[in-house]
Amino acid sequence: MSKLWDRIHDELSTRHETKTYNNIKILGSPQGAYINVGGKTYLNMCSNNYLGFANDPDAVKGGQEYLAKYGVGSGAVRSIAGSQQCHIEFEKALARFKGVEDAILVQSGFQANTALIPTIMTADDAIISDELNHASIIDAVRLTKSKKYVYKHVDMDDLKAQIEKAKAEVPGIVLIITDGVFSMDGDIAPLDKIAELKNNYDDVYLAVDDAHGEGVFGDHGRGIVNHFGLEGDVEFEIGTLSKAFGICGGFIGGKKELIDYLKQKARPFLFSTGLDSAMCGAGLVIVDKMEKSDERVKKLWENAKYLQSELKARGLDTWKTVSPITPVIVGDEAKATDLTKALFDEGILVSPIMYPTVAKGLARIRLMPSAAHSKEDLDKAVDTIEKCAKKLGIL
Ligand SMILES: Cc1ncc(COP(=O)(O)O)c(C=O)c1O
Structure with a gap:
């Protein structure tokens, strides 16, 4: 054993124990409103592909x-x-x-x-x-x-x-x-x-x-x-x-x-x-x-405003956003991981954001709407987040 390998091993073990280990998904498709992970199609709510150009x-x-x-x-x-x-x-x-x-x-x-x-x-x-x-x-x-x-x-x-x-x-x-x-x-x-x-x-x-x-x-x-x-x-x-x-x-x-x-x-x-x-x-x-053309920019904002107002209407906290970046605050780090996993099981990909990226107690999932999403996609995301948040005692 050596100090170096002990350090690396301990850090990884801590992340697994505290549910903060990031299991990075492997995608079998281009970025878009829907992506393929392990042969299954997921609604993608976590890329920065704001205008849908990644696969234009x-x-x-x-x-x-x-x-x-x-x-x-x-x-x-x-x-x-x-x-x-x-x-x-x-x-x-x-x-x-x-x-x-x-x-x-x-x-x-x-x-x-x-x-x-x-x-x-x-x-x-x-x-x-x-x-x-x-x-x-x-x-x-x-x-x-x-x-x-x-x-x-x-x-x-x-x-x-x-x-x-x-x-x-x-x-x-x-x-x-x-x-x-x-x-x-x-x-x-x-x-x-x-x-x-x-x-x-x-x-x-x-x-x-x-x-x-x-x-x-x-x-x-x-x-x-x-x-x-x-x-x-x-x-x-x-x-x-x-x-x-x-x-x-x-x-x-x-x-x-x-x-x-x-x-x-x-x-x-x-x-x-x-x-x-x-x-x-x-x-x-x-x-x-x-x-x-600014059609895509307009669509992005239309989608962002719709998503955020629907989340708020269901009692979810979108924090300080005035842009399409849409945090949904859950507080506890482990809950952010649990919600991310529950959404993944329901076919929706979101990213958990937690300490040290944000302050302790302000863990969240972050949703990134895109001009590539339809209103139906956003409805599906909001309904499923509400359902999973209730099940996990977040709402
Ligand atoms: C403010 C800011 N600057 C720089 C970067 C890095 O950009 P890139 O992914 O092109 O390295 C990011 C990406 O997360 C960012 O949010």
């Missing part, structure tokens, strides 16, 4: 065409092997869609935070982060030598106090960073108030991670910055392609010179191979569809 036939065709044109691999990091034309085309399309001067693609939304934050921040600077920011922001902040400050969730008085403190304590710049839409609760950052506050100071800048805002908020799903009309006020936009865009990858949007700088210096860009051509080909089709 035109996007699949776009990916196939670019695979045929550019091959399956991009060869090496772009700074060595070169950018393929499809990378540049897709970056331009994303910049146009988001209303920024330029964009840089990286391998994921997680990597986008790592590509931006440690690259622009120095030991002379300060970073002020919302306490409920996503893990990828927290990890990216840890990679910097900047002084770190955390403000109470969406609390503008505390943010002001932290800005004053940081301005007094560091000689360099101050970066405020926040999720646009908070992924566990579904509430949003008061970006208008944050921008107003930071504009009172010199050298205070704002970065927004728009992972759950793109395709959801703003005109045609252009995102949370567009929703608040703050283009030009937010210096850095971090995006992911893995949610509403339905594919995989991440990007940063901003001024041309920022993107040029990141292509010279950002470590995930310099030391990790470029996105594959299929993502670029599919992504271009998806951005084009989003620009031409």
